[in-house]
Amino acid sequence: MAVADIRRPENINISQVLRINSFSLEDGHIFYYIQVTFGQYYWQCKRRYSEFKTLHDKMISDHRVDSDLLPAKYIFGVKNEAFLKKRQVDLEVYLLRLWHHLRQFPSALAEFLDFHLYEIHFVTENLCKLLQRVEQEGGRDSFSFTPIQIYAINKRRQLPEPTFGSSDKGRDFGHLLDFVHRLKTVKIVGSESLLGTSNIVENQLPLDLMIFKSAEHLTLDQLRTTELSGLENVRATVRVLRIHRTLQTLSVLLLRDADGWFAQDDAEYPRCLYWQKIVVADFSSNRIEVLEPSLKLLNNVEHLDLSSNQLRSLDHLNRLHNLQKLCLSKNYLAELEDLHAKLGNVQEINLSHNQLQTLKGLAKMYSLESLDISDNEISGVAEVQHLRKLPCLAKLNLTSNPITLVVDYRIKILACFEARANEVNLDGSPGTAQEISHVNILMALKKSQTSAIHLRKRPSDVNVTMGSPRSSPASPAPGHAVLQPTPSSSTAAT
């Protein structure tokens, strides 16, 4: 990454900064490869002679550069190797002279050398330009950054320099800083590959989030947690945190600035470490294998998304007292042992795309209203029987399980819920009147078999009427009277 001194060229040994390394012929044009080196970082840009000319014209008009500085254009013999070699040297000399001649570093030259992509002054200036456009469009409170932009803002902030270099006050760095401070929605998308033609890996740059003083929604995508810092502010303001393709464990993030706090089960963390504001935590698409005690630092989270990770078991969810919605789809969960002993009062759980064969562990998740277990390995109606006592369950998704191939699948599943069958939405649709009446018949039959109370009709008659919904109001009645969900209102006292 380029250092700060471009505005004071006398401090730099310029011949080490700029060099034209080579040239090549592409599509009938000659390109010169300029390498810019600052310390450990370098990048390359390829330019045609005509682009040098355009730059030069601008330099002449704007900065009174001597018009003879640029080597003259030749029409003939341009593809002569010796000539091109000499021209390469001449152009390099031209750039060096230009650099020396100018007291300021004009944007035109900076852009010619791709400084706006790699150098902190011009990266921030470029952001300022973008910001001007944004504000002309009425402004907005969300913005997506790359790590180099954040690095540049932070570096620029620390420089003992005026907040604007060029004469355009609209590009005052102060405006940018102000904008960043007020941003409500921030997204940062990193990258592990080399940035453009440089040797800069964006994810290796320190990423200080201190500048986001008002962020309520923060999304971090594809970053390295080891480079993250400045989380104090994030803790104080962020309500919705989304992190993707970044985490192997939650502790690396949640305890990022708390070195030395062991992930002991009953360790009490100091208050300042809690992420109190966070209501929605989306850690989908990471590589999390286990949940650690540090999860409790998200003590106010209501909606936790852990889908597309590598979880095989669920731990440490018990401290999340406000959790209402839990997404665990696309993990490696094969069983849920006594889930009600591990988390409480959750209304919605998504367990789709796991490897569940049994639903036994869900039998006492009495608070559940919505349950998605699509794309698992549930094969028997007996498994769904485990859910029959869940008093609030209103939505159940079992699609893409072997069980859906069972004959009369919907009726058998709905029948598990007995008198509540008509309150359960199965696989996206409530039971039809016909299905419910079949359920009622099944219940009546079961009742007659188990309690030895005879139905008014002989069982053979009931079998005959199975297919006809019209006969149903009479048949289910005995079953209903007994299979009330509540002990019955007759016991009510006043």
Add this chain to the structure above:
Amino acid sequence: MAAPPAGSTNAPYNYNYIFKYIIIGDMGVGKSCLLHQFTEKKFMSDCPHTIGVEFGTRIIEVSGQKIKLQIWDTAGQERFRAVTRSYYRGAAGALMVYDITRRSTYNHLSSWLTDAKNLTNPNTVIFLIGNKADLDSQRDVTYEEAKQFADDNGLMFLETSAKTGDKVEDAFLETARRIYQLIQDGSLDLNAAESGVQHKPSHVTRPLGTGEQPEATGKSCQC
């Protein structure tokens, strides 16, 4: 073909309100037995330790309103304390139980009360229950002492016996009456998500599966 006799009970909602209760207190004070006695009218001897949470419902009537009580019976064991704390959220009533024959369970009340006050909303009705009143000969906490504690902390109080059923009904119903009174006063906001009370407008009752009435009657407010 007879018409369904209990047609009204098949309607999606045969009650006007849902109140959420939570039962808290030390291990072995009889929380599950109180619930069982209230919902089943039976004493459950050899009641197993509750794992995590248990659940029961019963429909009662207060001032002519049918009220469905959804009761969360929590585990008293310390290891489940974290899980059971979740259930305070959205509770309209909290029954805090101790055992009159074991002083330690009474001494722990302040800790339970702290949880209840911190984790519920300010309008949650907290009812103190001294259970096992049938074991008066082994009494370790006097009625007067507990009554004083209740008064000092603004709690309602009764001594009950889950074994004989004595005063069990009263404890659950008094709590409901108090909550209903708060609703009438307007101090309990029905629209607040955490109030622990849901209002279900009465439906025209109809038997199940008799026709093509919109299925949505039950679903739309099932949120």
